Amino acid sequence: MFEKIVNFIKSLYPAENPVPLHAPRFSGNEKKYLIDCIDTTYVSYVGQYVTRFEDEIRHYTGAKYAAAVSSGTAALHVALILAEVSPGDEVITQPLTFVATANAISYCSAQPIFVDVERSTLGLDPDKLNDFLINNGILKSDGRCYNKTTGRKIAACVPTHTLGHPVRIDQIIQICQRFQIPVVEDAAEALGSFYKGQHAGTFGDIGILSFNGNKPVTTGGGGMVITNNEDIAKRAKHLTTTAKQPHPWEFNHDCVGYNYRLPNINAAVGCAQMEDFYHVLENKRQTAQMYRDFFKNLDVIFVSEPENAKSNYWLNAIVLKDRQKRDQFLEFSNQNGVQVRPVWTLMNHLPMYRNCQTTVIDNAQWFENHVVNIPSSVRKRDFN
Numbered sequence: 001m002f003e004k005i006v007n008f009i010k011s012l013y014p015a016e017n018p019v020p021l022h023a024p025r026f027s028g029n030e031k032k033y034l035i036d037c038i039d040t041t042y043v044s045y046v047g048q049y050v051t052r053f054e055d056e057i058r059h060y061t062g063a064k065y066a067a068a069v070s071s072g073t074a075a076l077h078v079a080l081i082l083a084e085v086s087p088g089d090e091v092i093t094q095p096l097t098f099v100a101t102a103n104a105i106s107y108c109s110a111q112p113i114f115v116d117v118e119r120s121t122l123g124l125d126p127d128k129l130n131d132f133l134i135n136n137g138i139l140k141s142d143g144r145c146y147n148k149t150t151g152r153k154i155a156a157c158v159p160t161h162t163l164g165h166p167v168r169i170d171q172i173i174q175i176c177q178r179f180q181i182p183v184v185e186d187a188a189e190a191l192g193s194f195y196k197g198q199h200a201g202t203f204g205d206i207g208i209l210s211f212n213g214n215k216p217v218t219t220g221g222g223g224m225v226i227t228n229n230e231d232i233a234k235r236a237k238h239l240t241t242t243a244k245q246p247h248p249w250e251f252n253h254d255c256v257g258y259n260y261r262l263p264n265i266n267a268a269v270g271c272a273q274m275e276d277f278y279h280v281l282e283n284k285r286q287t288a289q290m291y292r293d294f295f296k297n298l299d300v301i302f303v304s305e306p307e308n309a310k311s312n313y314w315l316n317a318i319v320l321k322d323r324q325k326r327d328q329f330l331e332f333s334n335q336n337g338v339q340v341r342p343v344w345t346l347m348n349h350l351p352m353y354r355n356c357q358t359t360v361i362d363n364a365q366w367f368e369n370h371v372v373n374i375p376s377s378v379r380k381r382d383f384n
Contacts, residue, residue, distance in 0.1 A: 093160070
């Protein structure tokens with residue numbers, strides 16, 4: 001069976017050896033805009049392409065405001081600060097996610113709490129979140145939720161749209177509103193994904209996107225804070241520009257800020273990428289359908305978009321029988337010219353997060369034991 005899978009994947013990407021997991025594609029105006037950017041000499045965070053890229057993302061996602069930053073991790077770090085996460089606080093998130101989610105919480109000197117995911121979305125389970133807060137959360141006179149077990153303030157909740165598949169974000173927000181917990185959406189993997197017709201990352205108080213080299217739209221490295229709150233948007237730009245107050249020549253900074261703004265030269269690539277984004281999404285969804293049809297004949301589960309969702313299928317994934325089969329497939333494929341990867345090691349299994357409060361995580365553990373990501377690049381033969 002493994003040989004059949006590898007051969008099928010190679011047939012989708014005949015010009016690539018080895019077949020990468022998710023490679024960027026540059027078939028539009030990237031070079032043209034880069035040359036133009038260099039010619040203007042505005043290659044840092046001041047320049048027309050930064051503003052244009054922010055506008056492109058605003059218009060596409062439907063968010064009212066967008067602030068371009070240097071990475072998705074930087075976006076999440078700033079979003080948590082904007083949500084008023086402070087040292088000693090706790091932030092609820094999920095164990096099945098990329099390490100940047102938990103790391104950004106740690107950057108705020110806060111502690112993650114890991115609540116299990118659900119099988120249908122791979123994202124934070126609203127029912128288990130509700131159970132955790134009913135059993136562990138208490139609203140105090142300051143109007144904030146505290147953890148009965150630790151006594152710490154639960155300052156935010158960070159659900160992840162895992163592999164680009166939207167979580168049941170509306171229910172998560174309803175639950176968090178009852179407990180006065182701000183929601184920061186980790187939509188790093190979800191540009192082009194919609195839940196009930198609304199773009200992922202625009203439901204919560206603040207959302208973030210990533211434009212890393214392996215994302216459907218890349219700026220090489222980059223991220224975006226998106227929000228519908230004008231005050232949050234203004235503060236996001238201020239904090240990510242070293243908290244410098246506007247002045248023709250004086251260097252006045254009114255708080256600790258961060259040098260997180262996206263350079264113009266990166267934004268130039270992003271603007272070109274957005275021009276082809278509709279085609280990229282169409283191509284990726286076609287690839288997902290090809291995988292779905294193929295694996296149906298092999299009796300292998302292909303991870304499909306959840307109910308009420310339209311996914312970007314950032315990274316396609318399959319479910320294998322057990323961890324032994326998973327490891328055998330990983331070894332066979334990588335030795336035979338096809339890059340495949342396991343889904344991430346769970347956050348609570350990493351040494352720096354082992355002592356964090358964690359609910360029963362049967363589903364997350366099941367995903368770690370069974371799920372493999374398979375090549376998901378845009379197919380070149382359909383891209384030109």
